[in-house]
Amino acid sequence: MEKKTVVTVFDVSLVLLAITIIQGVQGIGVNYGTVANNLPPPAQVAKFLSHSTIIKRVRLFDANPEILHAFGNTGIEVTITVPNDQIPHITNITVAQQWIKTNVQPFIPATNLIRILVGNEVLSTANKLLISNLVPAMQTLHAALVTNSLDKKIKVSTPHSLGILSNSSPPSSGKFRQGYDTHVIKPMLNFLKDSNAPFMVNPYPFFGCTSNTLDYALFRANSGVFDENTKLQYPNMLDAQLDAVYSAMKILGFEDIEIVIAETGWPSVGDPAQVGVDPKSASEYNGNLIRHVTSGAGTPLMPNRTFDTYIFAMFNENLKPGPICERNFGLFWPNMTPAYDVPIMRNNVAGIANNCCKALLSIMVVLSFIGALA
Ligand SMILES: *[C@@H]1O[C@H](CO)[C@@H](O)[C@H](O)[C@H]1NC(C)=O
Ligand SMILES: *[C@@H]1O[C@H](CO)[C@@H](O)[C@H](O)[C@H]1NC(C)=O
Numbered sequence: 625m626e627k628k629t630v631v632t633v634f635d636v637s638l639v640l641l642a643i644t645i646i647q648g649v650q651g652i653g654v655n656y657g658t659v660a661n662n663l664p665p666p667a668q669v670a671k672f673l674s675h676s677t678i679i680k681r682v683r684l685f686d687a688n689p690e691i692l693h694a695f696g697n698t699g700i701e702v703t704i705t706v707p708n709d710q711i712p713h714i715t716n717i718t719v720a721q722q723w724i725k726t727n728v729q730p731f732i733p734a735t736n737l738i739r740i741l742v743g744n745e746v747l748s749t750a751n752k753l754l755i756s757n758l759v760p761a762m763q764t765l766h767a768a769l770v771t772n773s774l775d776k777k778i779k780v781s782t783p784h785s786l787g788i789l790s791n792s793s794p795p796s797s798g799k800f801r802q803g804y805d806t807h808v809i810k811p812m813l814n815f816l817k818d819s820n821a822p823f824m825v826n827p828y829p830f831f832g833c834t835s836n837t838l839d840y841a842l843f844r845a846n847s848g849v850f851d852e853n854t855k856l857q858y859p860n861m862l863d864a865q866l867d868a869v870y871s872a873m874k875i876l877g878f879e880d881i882e883i884v885i886a887e888t889g890w891p892s893v894g895d896p897a898q899v900g901v902d903p904k905s906a907s908e909y910n911g912n913l914i915r916h917v918t919s920g921a922g923t924p925l926m927p928n929r930t931f932d933t934y935i936f937a938m939f940n941e942n943l944k945p946g947p948i949c950e951r952n953f954g955l956f957w958p959n960m961t962p963a964y965d966v967p968i969m970r971n972n973v974a975g976i977a978n979n980c981c982k983a984l985l986s987i988m989v990v991l992s993f994i995g996a997l998a
Pocket of ligand 2: 928
C-alpha cells in the first residue's frame with residue numbers, strides 16, 4: 625500500500641515535468657494590423673489565436689477598444705500604440721494621464737497589457753515636431769504609468785526602422801545617424817535603461833535583399849558574409865541587421881539593453897517580376913525566423929540571446945496602399961486559414977508535446993512495473 629503511494633507521487637511529478645516541458649515551447653508575437661474591410665471580428669480572432677496557434681503576443685497599431693476587450697482573459701500579451709500625430713500632445717502630463725485612463729485602465733487586468741509604443745518609425749518621418757517630442761512623450765507617458773503604479777507591468781518604448789543607421793555593413797561598423805545619435809537616441813536609450821524597457825527595431829531582410837542575396841535573407845544554405853573587423857561569419861541577413869543595431873548601441877554605451885524585433889516578415893504574393901515573393905519563400909522566412917529567434921542561438925555578437933519577435937502581419941490587409949506585396953504580408957487570410965504553411969498552428973506543437981508525453985508515459989509504465997515487482 626505504502627509503496628503504491630510512493631509510485632503515485634513519482635508519477636505526479638513526472639506529469640508535472642511533462643506539463644512544464646509543454647508550456648516551455650516558445651511563443652511568437654504577431655502584428656495585428658487592420659487596414660482591411662474583410663477581417664473577422666476581434667473576439668473571433670482572439671479566440672482563434674489563443675486556442676489554435678502558438679502566438680503569445682500581439683501588437684496593435686492603435687488602442688482599438690474592441691480588440692483590447694477581445695483579448696481579455698486570453699493571457700496573450702498585448703502591446704498598444706499612441707499614433708504618431710498624438711506624440712506632441714502626450715508630452716503634457718494631463719493628456720498622458722487621460723490617455724492611460726481611456727486606453728489602459730478600462731481593460732486591465734483582464735487584458736494582459738505589457739507595453740505602450742509611442743508612435744512607429746518616428747525618426748523616418750523626418751517630421752521635426754514629432755522627432756523632438758518623441759523622448760519627452762515617452763517620459764511623460766511613463767510618468768503617468770508611475771502615478772498609477774502600472775510602470776512595473778507596462779513598459780514604454782518605440783519601434784525604429786533600420787533607416788536610423790547610417791552604416792550597417794559590416795555589422796561591427798553599425799552606427800546611428802549623426803545628429804539623431806546624441807540628440808534623440810542617446811536620451812532614449814537612457815530612458816529605456818532606467819525604466820527597464822527594450823529597444824525596438826523593425827528589420828526586414830526582404831527589403832534589403834536582391835536575387836544574389838535571397839538565400840542569405842531566407843536563412844537558406846549560403847556562403848554567408850564575413851566581418852573582417854570581428855572575424856565573425858554571418859550565415860543570415862537578420863543576424864547581420866541585429867548586430868549592426870547592437871554595434872550602434874554599443875558606441876553609445878547601451879549594448880546591454882534588450883532588443884525586441886517589433887516587425888519583420890515576408891510577403892507571399894507580389895508583382896510577378898519581384899524575386900522571391902511567393903508562398904514558399906514566405907513560409908521559409910517565417911518558419912526559419914521562428915526557429916532561429918527562439919532557439920537561444922542568438923547572433924554572432926549576441927550569442928545565446930533570444931529575441932521577442934513580432935511577425936508582420938496577422939492578416940493580408942486588402943486596403944493597404946502601394947505595390948501588391950504590401951497587401952500580402954499576412955500569415956492568414958481573413959477567414960483565418962493559413963496563407964501558407966508556417967509552424968505557428970498549435971497541432972504542430974501538440975505533435976512535439978505528444979511525442980514527449982508518450983516517452984514520459986513509457987518511463988512511467990516501466991517505473992510502475994519495477995515498483996510492482998519490488
Ligand atoms: C495640458 O493639457 C490640459 C488639458 O488639455 C490643459 O488644460 C493644459 O493647459 C495643458 N498644459 C500645457 C502646459 O499646455
Ligand atoms: C553560450 O552558450 C554556450 C553553450 O552553453 C557557452 O559555452 C557559452 O559560454 C555561452 N556564451 C555566452 C556569451 O554566454
